[in-house]
Amino acid sequence: MRITLVCGSHRKNSQSLKVTKFLSTVLEKKEIETSILDLGGNPLPIWDPSMWEKKSDLKDLWNGFNQDLNKSDAYIFVTPEYAGMASPALKNFFLYLSGVDISHKPGLIVTVSSGMGGSYPNAELRMSSYKNTRIVYVPDHVIVRHVESLLNSENPETKDDEYIRNRLTYVANVLVEYAKAFVSIRSSGVIDIKTYPFGL
Template identity: 40%
Template sequence: MKIGIISGSHRQDSQSAKIANYLAKLLGETHPKIGTWIHDLGKEPLPMWDEALFTGGEHWAPLAKLREQCASTDGFIIIAPEWHGMAPAAVKNFFLVLGNAGEIAHKPGLLVSLSVLTGGANALCELRMSSYKNSRICYIPEQLVIRNVMGVFNDDASANNPEEHDYFVDRGKYALNQLVEYARALKLVRDSGAGDLAPFPNGM
């Protein structure tokens, strides 16, 4: 089994990337046989959607590797910081670019948002409302809203707020366990053929 992690911040050195790496570490500790990969949209941004996506524009050539990774992956962690009460453009663009080819269809997604202060929920609501339609990603009921993110999931233990960090480690493991079980279950759906996108490639 393989889990892909999308770090959705535009920043080069982001808290989203920090969270991505820490969740990958937690997943490795609790499920050592599961592989992970991280695509950091701050360091490896995707071109903004344009029509050349469908006609083989040269700037879309690097997308082939990400498509292959997503196609061979059983579940996803989507990390979206809340910016101005919204999910960042890079995350929305990820779904526009990978929304119709089936690489993420009928695979579970764990949504994670974060805020330096006490926000975070709006980005998750936005993604739950719109990003699944054509992509057919299946968001699991559990999610993580990591507030006061500067004080948790730091490799330097002295930089962590002990109470909040320990809580989010436990909550993270709980959410990751659910993601793994949904990944196992939804493989049966994909293998059944019931999720064939050929008759209706776009959601309603």
């Protein structure tokens, strides 16, 4: 099994990346292959309609960027809250995705806040990012609040730190089980992205 983790922060070495790496470690301990796509360290250009052309420089760039993305069985999207929204880098990333990249695979949303925020990006991603991508978000999500004080050492330093580690581990385990179950959906023969490439 393979899970791709997408870190949506614009910053290099961000707090969101810290959370992403923690989740990757949790999964690797379960002997699951992981891949981290850090949009801060490896940003995508702003999407434009040349992606709809048969051939374009932007499409060539995406095809290289996207080489292994659709090989994964599930996805974790980690985003900071910027002005009450999911990060522009992550929303831009979703514009690039087609119906075949991540469709009918489970996704987990993890949001990050330096304070008490973090709920709006979850609602935003659930509302709009699934339509053409066909990602299926699991019911659980995690909001990592006061992130600077959490996940800074190998072992938890406070009760809040211990709680968020346990919660992140729990949702990662849930995602793994969804990933196992969704294999039969994709192999059932009922999925027809060619005829119905866009959601309604």
